[in-house]
Amino acid sequence: MQIGAHISKSGTMDSWVDNAVERGCSAFQVFTRSPRSWFAKDLDLDEAKAYKEKLDASDIDRMATCAHMPYLPNLSTPEDEGYEKSIKSMIEEVKRCDKLGIPYLVTHLGSHKGSGEENGIKRLTSALNEVAKTKADVIILLENTAGQKNSVGSDFKQFAEIFAQCKPAKKFGVCLDTCHAFVAGYDLRTKAAVKKTMKEFDETVGLKNLKILHLNDSKGELNSNLDRHNHIGLGEIGNEGLGEIVKIMNKNKIPIVLETPIDDTRDDFENIRKAKSLA
Ligand SMILES: [Zn+2]
Ligand SMILES: [Zn+2]
Numbered sequence: 390m391q392i393g394a395h396i397s398k399s400g401t402m403d404s405w406v407d408n409a410v411e412r413g414c415s416a417f418q419v420f421t422r423s424p425r426s427w428f429a430k431d432l433d434l435d436e437a438k439a440y441k442e443k444l445d446a447s448d449i450d451r452m453a454t455c456a457h458m459p460y461l462p463n464l465s466t467p468e469d470e471g472y473e474k475s476i477k478s479m480i481e482e483v484k485r486c487d488k489l490g491i492p493y494l495v496t497h498l499g500s501h502k503g504s505g506e507e508n509g510i511k512r513l514t515s516a517l518n519e520v521a522k523t524k525a526d527v528i529i530l531l532e533n534t535a536g537q538k539n540s541v542g543s544d545f546k547q548f549a550e551i552f553a554q555c556k557p558a559k560k561f562g563v564c565l566d567t568c569h570a571f572v573a574g575y576d577l578r579t580k581a582a583v584k585k586t587m588k589e590f591d592e593t594v595g596l597k598n599l600k601i602l603h604l605n606d607s608k609g610e611l612n613s614n615l616d617r618h619n620h621i622g623l624g625e626i627g628n629e630g631l632g633e634i635v636k637i638m639n640k641n642k643i644p645i646v647l648e649t650p651i652d653d654t655r656d657d658f659e660n661i662r663k664a665k666s667l668a
Contacts, residue, residue: 390668391453391644392604392635393417394657402433402440402489406447412657413665416453416644418495418601421485424459427478432485441490453644455493455530455564455601456486464516465499465509465541472512475499479520487525493600495530495564498551500539509541514554521560530564530600531555535609535616536573543573543614549593563594566603566648567626567634568619574612577626583633602638604645604664606631618648620655621663632667639668 393414396405398421409417422429444451459482462475479496486494496517501509517529531552536543542551548563555561567577575589576582590596606624609615622628638645649660 390635390639390665391416391450391642392647392661392664393449393453393645394647394649394661395419395457398422402436403443405440406443406449409449410447413661415449416601416646417449418455418457418646418648419491420459421456421482421489421491422459424457425461426459427461427474429459429478429481429485432488434488437489444490451490452492454491455495455644455646456482456489456491458482458494458496463499464496465501465513467502467504467508467512472516476516476519479516480523483520483523483525483527483529486527491527493528493530493562493564495532495601497532498534498540498542501541502539506541506547509539510551510554513541514551517555517561521555521557528560528562528600529555530562532564532566532603533569534573535569536614537616543569545575545590545593549595552594552598561598562600563598564601564603565590565594565599566605567631568603568605568607568609568624569616571607571611571626572609572613572615576611577630577634578611579629580633583630583637587634587637596641599641599643602634602643602645604631604634604647605649618650620649621647621660621667623654628667631664635664635668
């Protein structure tokens with residue numbers, strides 16, 4: 390079982406490993422730089438080296454680690470300036486991951502801002518194909534969306550079509566977020582519902598393309614398109630469905646990363662413990 394959480398990027402990079410180990414993680418996700426800014430300081434190579442050494446010395450498999458793109462880039466935007474800036478920032482991020490030995494970079498699919506799904510998908514896939522030319526040992530993971538206004542990729546069929554247009558194929562994979570899938574209309578509340586949803590996922594996107602699973606419960610109801618994560622088992626999805634997903638991921642050796650809230654109800658320590666207990 391490879392399971393962990395999104396780890397805070399505060400402190401030096403090697404402290405990501407400490408924070409992950411402390412929380413009982415055997416997988417984790419990070420932001421390699423501030424997610425709310427266009428600007429990123431150059432990667433400190435000594436710090437990166439210390440991070441890699443600490444990760445190597447830990448029990449965490451490098452292939453169970455990933456980075457998440459910052460929030461500002463929008464790869465589907467119809468606006469040229471923002472589009473170019475987004476591509477540039479993602480290329481930088483791919484290079485950072487490469488230097489850190491992070492094998493996967495998770496990206497959102499962006500907003501077409503009312504220019505239409507077809508336009509959005511065209512922009513998105515040509516941006517991704519441009520980024521994929523970067524010489525780096527990093528696989529880009531497309532994350533399924535919650536189906537908010539002006540988004541694409543919440544429907545598995547459309548998500549699969551987008552994925553199929555990403556070239557070269559060996560540079561791409563997918564990340565499935567349980568909260569996003571659920572609020573996009575894919576029931577995950579019972580064992581039977583999970584089996585049906587995962588079958589549909591396998592037949593469209595393909596389970597073999599799934600490299601990271603985001604395990605989140607949901608504050609929003611089924612089909613609400615509301616992207617609000619909840620603590621494991623305390624949301625609309627619940628223990629039965631999430632437990633079944635954990636089992637399927639373990640069977641297929643797919644690393645699980647939690648992006649659950651940290652509040653008075655629970656922190657990462659407890660959500661990770663809870664998720665492990667569901668297996
Ligand atoms: Zn996610
Ligand atoms: Zn989300």
